[in-house]
Structures are given as C-alpha cells and as structure tokens.
Amino acid sequence: MDLFDDLPPDTAQTPIAPGAVLLHGFARxxxxxxxxxxxxxxxxxxxxxxxxPGGFTMSVAMSNCGPLGWVSDPIGYxxxxxxxxxxxxWPAMPACMMDLARRAAAQAxxxxxxxxxxxxxxxxxxxxxxxxxxxxxxDQRAPIVSxxxxxxxxxxxxxxxxxxxxxxxxxxxxxVVVWGGPARLAYHGVAALADGEHALLGRRRLNLSFRCxx
Ligand code: SIN
Ligand code: FE2
Numbered sequence: 001m002d003l004f005d006d007l008p009p010d011t012a013q014t015p016i017a018p019g020a021v022l023l024h025g026f027a028r029x030x031x032x033x034x035x036x037x038x039x040x041x042x043x044x045x046x047x048x049x050x051x052x053p054g055g056f057t058m059s060v061a062m063s064n065c066g067p068l069g070w071v072s073d074p075i076g077y078x079x080x081x082x083x084x085x086x087x088x089x090w091p092a093m094p095a096c097m098m099d100l101a102r103r104a105a106a107q108a109x110x111x112x113x114x115x116x117x118x119x120x121x122x123x124x125x126x127x128x129x130x131x132x133x134x135x136x137x138x139d140q141r142a143p144i145v146s147x148x149x150x151x152x153x154x155x156x157x158x159x160x161x162x163x164x165x166x167x168x169x170x171x172x173x174x175x176v177v178v179w180g181g182p183a184r185l186a187y188h189g190v191a192a193l194a195d196g197e198h199a200l201l202g203r204r205r206l207n208l209s210f211r212c213x214x
Contacts, residue, residue: 016157016169019143019183021108027100027147028174035149035200037094038120038208041065044091045083047122053077059127060190066093068117068213070136077136079117079213093118100176101145101210108178110143115210123153123205125195131156131166131187139214143180147208149173150201154191162187173198 012024027034047061050072064070068079069090083090097118105113117137121129134144148155148171155177158166166187171177179186193205 017183017186019181020157020179020186022169023104023107023176025174026104026176030100031149031174032200033096034100037096038206041091045086048085060129061122063120064117065091066115066117070117070119079136097208100147104145104176104178105143108143110180113142115212117211117213119209121207123193125193125203128192129190131189133185133187135185137211137213139212140184142212143178143184145210146177148175148205150198150205151193151196153193153205156189156191158187160185
C-alpha cells in the first residue's frame with residue numbers, strides 16, 4: 001500500500017470554471033524551498049494586520065514581495081512600491097517563487113506570466129477572507145496564481161456576479177489555483193480556518209498570490 005494513497009497525483013487538475021483551474025499538489029515537492037524563501041521575505045517585511053477602509057482590522061496577516069505590494073488602510077486599497085511599516089521597498093521576489101508562478105500559469109494555459117507583486121497572507125485558526133474580486137490590478141489580462149501552504153482550508157470560488165453562490169474547494173499544502181481570462185474577476189474568498197497542526201507550518205496557513213499589477 002502506498003502511504004500517499006489519500007493524496008491526488010501531482011498531475012491531477014480540477015477545472016473550476018472557464019479560465020480557472022486547481023492544480024493539485026503542483027508545488028508539493030518544492031514547498032520546503034518556497035517556505036524558506038517566504039520566511040526570508042517576512043524577516044524583512046513582517047506580517048501585519050491591515051486596516052480596511054471601513055475601519056475594521058483584517059483577521060488575515062499580510063506582507064508582500066516584488067516591485068509592488070498590496071496595502072489597505074483607512075484611505076483605501078492600493079499597490080505601493082514601499083512597505084508603509086518600514087519605509088523601504090518591498091523585498092525582491094525570490095527566484096524560486098517567480099519560477100513556480102510562471103510554471104503554474106503556463107500549466108493553466110497562461111504563457112509568459114510576469115508577476116510584479118506577490119501578496120503573502122497568513123491565516124491562523126478562525127482567520128478568514130470574505131468574498132471579493134481582485135480588481136486593484138491595472139493589467140487584468142494576466143491571471144492570478146495562488147499557492148497554498150500549511151493547514152488545509154476551504155476556498156470559495158464564484159462568478160463575476162456577487163449574487164451567484166460560490167463553489168467550495170478544499171485546498172491543501174502545495175495546491176495551486178490559477179484564474180484568469182473569463183474567470184479573472186470571479187468573486188472568491190476563504191472560509192474561517194479550522195484548527196490543526198501542520199508538519200512544516202504548525203497552526204497556520206500561508207497563501208501566496210502572484211499578480212501582474214501593471
Ligand atoms: C486572496 O484572495 O488574496 C487569497 C486567497 C487565499 O488565501 O487562498
Ligand atoms: Fe483575492
């Protein structure tokens with residue numbers, strides 16, 4: 001009996017919608033390397049809980065790497081060249097992260113993906129992200145490439161209409177979701193993280209989302 005019988009093969013893909021696909025275990029082998037790269041980024045640009053324009057504090061802790069980083073504060077959402085916490089440019093995007101993002105995009109049918117931003121989200125038990133569209137990026141021809149590390153979660157993925165009820169997908173360590181083209185403006189979100197213990201990450205989940213902000 002294979003110890004890993006319960007895991008889908010690395011090549012398994014679940015179509016989510018036209019333009020959106022879940023690549024099961026796409027980054028499973030390289031997850032340790034990616035995690036080391038993320039930790040070095042977070043050393044320079046620590047995770048923090050941002051304020052929403054509506055005055056709430058987000059339950060997800062965030063940071064960024066690459067030329068541009070997503071920030072939220074009472075003024076609004078935007079991409080910025082410097083980390084407001086340190087006043088320094090965001091850390092460079094590590095080559096292993098850029099490479100993973102490019103390969104995943106290509107696998108999903110999006111050639112020549114050149115992300116200039118990677119948003120790093122950390123969820124601890126109870127943290128969640130309500131349904132939203134990723135629409136702060138000027139260049140919406142490029143897809144979003146989203147990597148999950150650590151504890152499993154339930155990812156919600158709908159359509160570009162908020163009225164449509166989203167589908168639910170379980171995402172585990174090493175899974176990658178890519179959405180672009182007709183799915184680029186689909187509403188999506190993350191259900192409250194269930195408690196657990198992950199061998200590499202402990203009681204948390206990290207999500208890396210690669211974007212072309214333009
Ligand atoms: C996001 O929508 O920015 C993050 C999605 C996720 O954590 O899976
Ligand atoms: Fe998003």
